[in-house]
Amino acid sequence: MKRLTLLWACLLATLTLLTGCISGPDLKGQPFFTPPxxxxxxxxxxxxxRTAASIGDAVAPTIHIDGKAISSLPSGGYFKATVPAGKHTIDSTSPPVISGKVNKHFDINVENGKAYFIADxxxxxxxHDGQTLGGVDNASFGGERFYSRYALVPTEEALRGIKWCQRVPVGVQ
Known part of the structure; x- marks a missing residue:
């Protein structure tokens, strides 16, 4: 009986520690978005x-641009990246604790001097609004169907949503 209790205690402690690895960086004290x-x-x-989510909020995917890991994207967070004009490949991977696999993949063509807002x-x-980058995934949780995607959001719409997001600390993956 003691052995089983010890095993459960170790499992609980391990899961508690892993939650920090999955959930991404702490945004406490980070500034909210201000328009550039x-x-x-x-x-x-x-x-x-990524606006604060009610489902999947504990998972912070890592965003890669052209194969290079840029930052994680926790629920309620944002970050910015600069790239030269042209076509760029974006990959979103789940944390290694979950699978470490590419969840989403898309290409985006950009122009110098322009800002692009990409929402998770x-x-x-x-x-069905024409903003989807790549594809839409769907899954069922607790009997309810959910759809997820990355979207290229028009500036005015993006500024309404991103203003409630906090900056992801630089260099956090």
């Missing part, structure tokens, strides 16, 4: 954001 003054004329600016979105209805 200007974009760089010789680079494109990509803003990745989850909803209860399928998306």
């Amino acid at each position: 003054a200007e974009t760089s004329p010789d680079q494109a600016t990509l803003y990745f954001y 979105q989850v909803g209860t209805s399928d998306y």
